[in-house]
Amino acid sequence: MKKVYICSDTITGIFSAIYDAWKESRDREAGIELRGMMDTQLFCEYAEVTEEERKAAAVEKLIQNHLGYNTYWDIYHALLSAHPKKAEAVFHVMQTARTVGNSKRIMEHLSDPDVACVFELSRKVANEAHQFMEFIRFRELENGVLFSEITPKNRVLTCIADHFADRFPLENWMIYDKTYREFLVHPMRCRWALVSGECLNQEEAEKISMAETEFERLWQGFFQSIAIKERKNPICQRTHLPLHFRQDMTEFLPIREAR
Template identity: 25%
Template sequence: MIVFTYDNTFDGLLSCVFFAYEQRKFPDLILSEFDQKPLFIDEQYYVDTEKEKSKRVWKGLEKKISKFAQNMLLSVWLSELPETAMLLFRYIRKNIDHPQGIEMNFGDDDVLRIKDIAQKVGADARKLIQFIRFQETADGIWFAPVSPRYNVLSLIVPHFRSRYAGQPWIIYDTNRNCGLYYDTRTVAEVTFPQEEFSRLKSGIVDEDRLSDDEAFFQQLWKAYFKSITIKERINLKLQRQQMPRRYWKYLTEMQ
């Protein structure tokens, strides 16, 4: 068994592809530095992340696969599933080795799995856009906690930069303790210290940190949601299909 170890970054994975072709050593397993190693290993290599080499691999892929397939590949990376590294390695290798690439070969198990995961990641991002609820803080920043299944914040940023271009906001992933802050010009990654994060994970911002109007508008929204409900037509099964329960935690109207 040949095992590659890398730094668990996308550039690191592309560096693994470069290393494999350079050394003519193709891994049976690709692991991060923190993954448990199998008991029996014939050869093990730690692959350093080198941006220039990863760029060369990506440029080579751009010549072999469409923009749509490139986006699928990136979406699969954002899934963070345990199988991701080896799945993407096999997919990239098959496209490099095949004269015309294999992105449309749906008889290939890896192509089907890439498509399946990419669709699920895309669906998670679209649901997140629908169900985000912002809270205005005392310092004028609009804050929204979220808990997506996949690491999709980067996929939803273009929508919110366009939709809320004139106001600063933070969308915070409570599953991964990281978020994105938009200051009306640029987007930057932010994290909160552990003592702050434990409170934020509940999704409830302390009242003294909310703007003067926020609590009032939350009550208005809840009242509106209640007033449009027709009790005789309540269909909880359909509601859960359209608004999956795992998104309810941070919905103002469901508190």
């Protein structure tokens, strides 16, 4: 009977499920389902996974040692996607890697549907993260914190964290993921941290500094003044700047009144 392991949609949760599945069912058919996104199947045994950091660390080490560092990052990015079957696809890729001559070249076997799935998910997450590095706009709050809100399709915060930590090492800044309700927090001269399970205080987030209000107005005015009406091409513009990103960009927000 097929055994299905149930876990939460986090890296620790999924790696813990892979740990249990690898330990108990790596030589037979098994599945991994994300809690809240399950498709109930007949003739299956279901098992709740106990999430532990040691399990996640063991799977991370296993992948890096036997599948290679590049494959690990493909898998890591794929697990940040919103796809409900990503965990099971990764587990099946690990199973398939045991049957090929060089397990570190497993991601070259794109004829395998699970390998192709992981490759595609990894590519989409990496592309979205790269776009957010360009499109994220910070605003200065009254308390001096640089704050940004984004609405990603995938969990990209950890993918962009080092980029902004390198750019603003001497700033207190925070990025809020409205889709997954997570915060990327960077205190001045410290390492960044990912915070989950907290709610955004929208009232405080709207208290921007007077200088920020003026800079927003100047930036929006510049954005409008450089546009050439006769050469407007919405299709071309959407190619370079998809509509999905514009809801959180200063250029496309209503102009704030100066106080």
